[in-house]
Amino acid sequence: MLAEKYAAEIENILAKYPPDQKRSAVMPLLYLAQREDGYVTKEDMAEIGGILGITSTDVASIVGFYTLFYDQPEGDIRIQVCNDLPCALRGADEFLEQLCENLGVKVGGTTQDGSVTVEAVMCLAACDKAPMFQVQSGEGIAYHENQTVSSALEAIEALRKKEALA
Amino acid sequence: MSDLILLRHRQIPDLNQLDVYRQHGGFEAFQKAVTTMNPYAVTDEVKDSGLRGRGGAGFPTGLKWTFIDTENWPHYVVANADESEPGTFKDREIMEGNPFQFLEGVALAAYAIEAAEAYVYLRGEFWQIADQLDRQISELEAAGLLGDKLFDTDYSLRIYTHLGAGAYICGEETALLESMEGKLGQPRLRPPFPPSYGLYGKPTVVNNVETLTNVPLIITRGADWYNSIGTEKSTGPKIFSLSGRVNKPGNYELPLGTTFRELIFEHGGGIPDGRQVKAIMAAGASSSLIIANDEALDTPMDYESVPNVGAQLGSASIIVIDDSVSIDWVLRKTLHFFSHESCGKCTPCREGTFWMKHIIDRVHQGEAAWSDVELLNEVALQIKGKCLCALGEFAIEAVTSGIQRFEPDFRAKVSESSDEDELLVESEKA
Structure with a gap:
């Protein structure tokens, strides 16, 4: 239960918004829920709906609309490569292709050990430092910029080790 | 400095x-x-x-x-x-x-x-x-x-x-x-x-x-x-985000009214690999494609001047495209973006971006006829002025300007010899 585990954090989140506008807290609470397993469970949605006085269908619609929320488990580490126009002009498509080849996955797929998912995502506001990717994990989102395939593979290996220890 | x-x-x-x-x-x-x-x-x-x-x-x-x-x-x-x-x-x-x-x-x-x-x-x-x-x-x-x-x-x-x-x-x-x-x-x-x-x-x-x-x-x-900074109607400094095919991409804080040429060649260090600049997008992916001729390069980047070369300054996100790039590929990139990002509320934008994406994929893969390019343009015009916000409008800027200003790139991609209607039907089935 989120309410027990993150009582203080939930209180801080709710305090940001007017008392009659609790619904504003839905996205911050979804981030909390996702911290644990990298995705939002049906139980989480029901609980968040309960806290905010909205239905779990309302909460699910938010999960469905926004790309950073997930309702299915994937790899613990999500490698999200931007290959939009400015990044692609700096080689992001080739970078993504070679990265996937090296990891033995297709774009959108997860490595056999279930640890790493590689995705192509939309612009991350780092166009001058392409090729780049962000890592989304329970700890948040971190940028890796000016990458080569080998520097990316090194970074991913380090994340895998860290995740294995956790 | x-x-x-x-x-x-x-x-x-x-x-x-x-x-x-x-x-x-x-x-x-x-x-x-x-x-x-x-x-x-x-x-x-x-x-x-x-x-x-x-x-x-x-x-x-x-x-x-x-x-x-x-x-x-x-x-x-x-x-x-x-x-x-x-x-x-x-x-x-x-x-x-x-x-x-x-x-x-x-x-x-x-x-x-x-x-x-x-x-x-x-x-x-x-x-x-x-x-x-x-x-x-x-x-x-x-x-x-x-x-x-x-x-x-x-x-x-x-x-x-x-x-x-x-x-x-x-x-x-x-x-x-x-x-x-x-x-x-x-x-x-x-x-x-x-x-x-x-x-x-x-x-x-x-x-x-x-x-x-x-x-x-x-x-x-x-x-x-x-x-005292900038031009009469576009005052102050502006951060120009420079990206794409330039030697030194990055943010450049310059007075409004600085020319494209100064940004791209003096600050951005010019185009890599001895290539020529072919097109410029001044407002990110939401931009019309500007033909990068001398007139365009010497245009001051301010709110009043950029429209003279058929575009808007917008957020001043200057994407540089060199002559190794075919414009149909540029549209493929921008349309995949806008199709993904359309919020789905207004039908012309939701359906229009979806279909434009599919048509440009066919064009890019060399599986289209010229009538498909015309259809792409037509779909784009059907979105114009029919939605609650500017996303749909932004999505078609590159499409209509790209087809109009860089027609040879599209001509080169479509099959001239095949029967056009048959091709269209075939790819619809696929």
Whole structure:
């Protein structure tokens, strides 16, 4: 239960918004829920709906609309490569292709050990430092910029080790 | 190198530390405003400065503030830090390098419209920046620069951060407000505009990060000083985000009115591999494709001049395309983006971007006839002027200008010999 585990954090989140506008807290609470397993469970949605006085269908619609929320488990580490126009002009498509080849996955797929998912995502506001990717994990989102395939593979290996220890 | 105004952190080390920012005059403007100025006087100064919105629309900032409904309370300021336009990466640098000047700008806007609460809406990917801003806001509260009864006056102000979760559309101000209210990020019907009906239905000013970051120095140094930078109608400095096929991509703070040539060749170091510049997008992926001839290269980058070469300055996100790139590939990239990011509310945009994506895929793969290119153009024109917000309009800028101005690139991709109708039918089946 989120309410027990993150009582203080939930209180801080709710305090940001007017008392009659609790619904504003839905996205911050979804981030909390996702911290644990990298995705939002049906139980989480029901609980968040309960806290905010909205239905779990309302909460699910938010999960469905926004790309950073997930309702299915994937790899613990999500490698999200931007290959939009400015990044692609700096080689992001080739970078993504070679990265996937090296990891033995297709774009959108997860490595056999279930640890790493590689995705192509939309612009991350780092166009001058392409090729780049962000890592989304329970700890948040971190940028890796000016990458080569080998520097990316090194970074991913380090994340895998860290995740294995956790 | 002249003194920077927005990217001051490049010249002043550790400007993201509050004590350093204060040593360089930080929060003097806010203190001066709260203790000696009427809120309307702050708005007047900004109005006189000629500052225009840096998020893309270029609307006069001070004028926007005067629209706030004073019959309906409370008022809110929302800083738009959703920076998601492909090719735009300026607000991120400001918030990382010069966060206190941005926050002081938020505070001044709040004082000007008599708001006691302000929110910074950041795109979800800016998680670490939001975390830093939270700490910096706490420091400001501890220093008595934010919080209750500031500088022994009756004015109180809180600033909060709010993270989005990956939706380009939330950069549109009414979609942003919906999102802040915990709803789907879909635009509202306007009017009413946010200054009369904004966050929680209350009068709200939504301003871009870069816009707000201009405000402290306008208050400290005055509108006349600000007016002396840039052109007559496009005053002040602008951060140009330069990306694509240039040797030195990055943010460049230059006066409005600097030419494309100066940005791309002097600051950006020209085009790599001895290539020629072929096309320029001035407003990120939302831009028309400008033919990069001498006339275009010598055009000043300001709100009035860029339309002379058939485009808009927008957020000044300059994407450079060289002569090794075929324009159909550029459209494929932008259409995949807009199709993904259409919020789905308005049918012409939702369906139009979807079908344009499929047609351009066929064109790009050499499986289309010229009639498909014409169909693409037709679908684009069907979106024009039929939606609640500008996303659909943005999606077709590159399509219609690309087909019109770079026709040979499309001719080269389509089959001339095959029977056109048959080809279309075949690919529909596939």
